[in-house]
Amino acid sequence: MADTKTEEPTKVIEHMRNWVNSQPHLPKDIEDWLLLRFAHSCYYDLEKAKVAADLFFTLRAESSNLLKDRDPQSTQMQKILNIVNIGQLKLPGKKNIWIYQINDPGLDIYEYILDVKLFFTSTDAWLLENDDLEESDTVIIDVKDISLKFLTKLNVSIARKLSKYQEEAIPIRLKQVHIVNAPPFIDKIYGIMKPFLKKELTEMIYFHPPNSETLFKHVSRDELPADYGGTFPKMEYLNKSVVQLMMKHRERLNENLWVAIDKKSKNKDKVQIETASFRSLAID
Structure with missing residues (x-):
């Protein structure tokens, strides 16, 4: 199907719904707004939207x-x-x-699996709350407390699956990724992750060392929390809003939310991930 104009959401939803109903492995109670969001995130290329949606539900099942x-x-x-x-x-x-x-300088408390679970929980809550169709999404990751010890925490199997989900499945229009307070050794950690990433994503990633103002070439100060010299509240207060949102949708977050019924998917071969972990890696 050719690109569909954004002013025809009913036709878009109908097309996506008919496709979902033809796929035995996909849940049939997918909300209209979520189907529309997949189309919007793929700039209304509905064939790409179907691939993204299929991957979204399949990766979640896995x-x-x-x-x-x-x-x-x-x-x-x-x-x-x-x-x-x-x-x-x-x-x-x-x-x-x-x-x-x-905020864990020694990474003594940090657990990668819990971190990924928090990512799914917070983004799911956001999706449940927001049906606005945004034009751009910018991600900022503050790695001020990251050390090489992070490599001992990383689970490569999950990291690869998560990267695929973030790049190709979650229905947003990702434009930029900024790594702030990046230490000199960030290239070692990035070197582990880079093979998982598509070229299109690596071209969106920018690194900003501590005390640098290069971030402001891409993001206005007015669009940032006070922690980064902006006008929004500090991160600890913004985080309270995210927690409140998760609490609001607590019941649905504990359901089997948005997963394929089984693993029979045309994308199955693409998302088979070998089990691997760096937990045994020794860091001096």
């Missing part, structure tokens, strides 16, 4: 352990929430900025 026990008040979730701040900012011009900040 990551079911990361979608269970997501109660924000649980001991496990509280553990990661105590060291991670998340900001979700909606800006004029239909722009979103997503900010992630870790």
Whole structure:
């Protein structure tokens, strides 16, 4: 089907719904707004939207352990929430900025699996709350507390699957990724992750060392939290809003939300991930 104009959402939804109904492995209770969001994220190329949606539900089925026990008040979730701040900012011009900040200098508390579970939980809550169709999404990751010890925490199998989900499945229009407070050794960590990433994504990634102002060449100060010299509240306050959002959607987050019924998908061969981990890697 040719590109469909954005002013015809009913036709877009109908086309996507007919496709979903023809796919035995896809859930049949997908919300209209989510189907429209897939189309919008793919600039209304509906064939690409189908691939993205199929991958979205299939990867979630293959990551079911990361979608269970997501109660924000649980001991496990509280553990990661105590060291991670998340900001979700909606800006004029239909722009979103997503900010992630870790606060665990020794990485003694940090657990990669819980971090990924928090990513799924916070983004799912955001999707459940927001049906606005944004024009651009910018991600800012503050790695001020990252050390080479991070490599001992990383699970490569999950990291690869997560990267694929972020790049090709989640229905947003990703434009830029900024790594701020990047230490000199960030290239070693990035070197592990880069093979998972498509060229289109690597070209969106910018690194900014501590005390640098290069971020402001891409993002206005007015669009940032006070932590980064901006006018928005500090990250710890923005994070409270994210936690409140997760609590609001607590019941649905603990359901089997947005997963394929089985793993029979045309994308199955593309998403088979070998099991590997760097937990045994020794860092001096």
